[in-house]
Amino acid sequence: MHRSTFLPLQHTATLIFSVDWGLGVARNRVLVRALDRSLAGCAVSFSALGVPAVLAEELGNDTDVGHVLDDVVPGFYVIEGPQGSGKTLACRRLFQKAVKRALVDLSAAFPVFVNASDVGSDLWGTIDSCCDGYVNSRVQSVLVIVDGVDERGAVEAKMLLREMESYARGNPKATLVATVRPIPGLNHNGNAIAMPTLDDDQIVSLVAKISGVPSETIYPTMWSVSLRESSRFPLFSVMMGVWLRQSSVMRGLSSHELVEYLAQASLAESVGNGEETDVLLQVLATKAVTYGARVRPHEVTPRLAKPESTEAMGRGVDTRDDGQGKANGASPIPIDGDEGGVR
Numbered sequence: 001m002h003r004s005t006f007l008p009l010q011h012t013a014t015l016i017f018s019v020d021w022g023l024g025v026a027r028n029r030v031l032v033r034a035l036d037r038s039l040a041g042c043a044v045s046f047s048a049l050g051v052p053a054v055l056a057e058e059l060g061n062d063t064d065v066g067h068v069l070d071d072v073v074p075g076f077y078v079i080e081g082p083q084g085s086g087k088t089l090a091c092r093r094l095f096q097k098a099v100k101r102a103l104v105d106l107s108a109a110f111p112v113f114v115n116a117s118d119v120g121s122d123l124w125g126t127i128d129s130c131c132d133g134y135v136n137s138r139v140q141s142v143l144v145i146v147d148g149v150d151e152r153g154a155v156e157a158k159m160l161l162r163e164m165e166s167y168a169r170g171n172p173k174a175t176l177v178a179t180v181r182p183i184p185g186l187n188h189n190g191n192a193i194a195m196p197t198l199d200d201d202q203i204v205s206l207v208a209k210i211s212g213v214p215s216e217t218i219y220p221t222m223w224s225v226s227l228r229e230s231s232r233f234p235l236f237s238v239m240m241g242v243w244l245r246q247s248s249v250m251r252g253l254s255s256h257e258l259v260e261y262l263a264q265a266s267l268a269e270s271v272g273n274g275e276e277t278d279v280l281l282q283v284l285a286t287k288a289v290t291y292g293a294r295v296r297p298h299e300v301t302p303r304l305a306k307p308e309s310t311e312a313m314g315r316g317v318d319t320r321d322d323g324q325g326k327a328n329g330a331s332p333i334p335i336d337g338d339e340g341g342v343r
Helices: 009-048 053-061 087-104 123-131 154-170 200-211 225-230 234-246 255-269 274-288 306-315
Strands: 075-080 110-115 142-147 174-180 191-194
Touching: 009 053, 009 087, 009 110, 053 200, 075 087, 075 154, 087 110, 087 142, 087 174, 110 123, 123 142, 123 154, 142 154, 154 174, 200 234, 225 234
Parallel strands: 075 174, 075 191, 110 142, 142 174
Antiparallel strands: none
16 A cells, blocks of 8 residues: 655644744844944945044944935935945945844845946846845845946946846846946936935034044034035045044145045055055055046056155046956855945
8 A cells, every 4th residue: 555755734834844944044144144244344444544443343333324325115226426425335234224124024125235346247147146045036025236336347337237227127026226436428227316425514423433523623614625525425524534533733634635644644554564555555546536436456556666656646546437346355145245445
């Protein structure tokens, strides 16, 4: 007599529950690691600008630091703003908020954060690999953030934006978010979100947090025009806070002098470490460019002496269409390991 191999109904239900429970635990473990890495990435960004390590970690963990993006319905969105406007930090905060939501709600969008330079030629495959085993990214709810799309160069950036638009059309439960600098010829059909600049109160708050100077003693209206306008971008407000930790001189200071100070201080810290200096020169040249564009890596090489490099940074470097990605690694799991500055 043939014996049935089917499990009793109650055993089947127990097995399904066990599998689902185990999957949920693994999913949450990945999300917690992603959240930790994202917060640490924020701290690294502040530290790279000269903020002391303890304070950088505090700012990185403070999700109120950085522009808080509104929740959006599924679709394709493009966050636009010049370098230093806080796009990356805003998207990290959006990602962190999505992770926290996904940890307590299995139906919430599964969050993915990747750098555009790590997407390669297959966005769909990249998303699938990030979500594999946790959610079916082709039909279920996902939030995909692709940071620094413009750094791929105009041609590749256009292609990637079109691919993101296509993905959003193919999965009505997907939310795709790209960050770009407004460069000529980089058109898109996404819902544009402009990064707001800081008002005087926000500048004072951020500068005071970083500098330790009482907020009532900070008067943006007394700063030079160039410095006040530059400080409306979070990058320069952070740099201003770093400056004030070291110097009480404010009047007459320009944004140019602020960058030069940061360059000289950072170079002094790296004396004796040639490899570190070479990398540092690339970072500093990026911060000092006239139009906010990133420099090509081959334009800052070990052959450049420190005085020559500092002089070049003081003049400003104009490289508007760089076509290069950031030198930051990405992981096939939804984490943001970007260690660049505040963009």
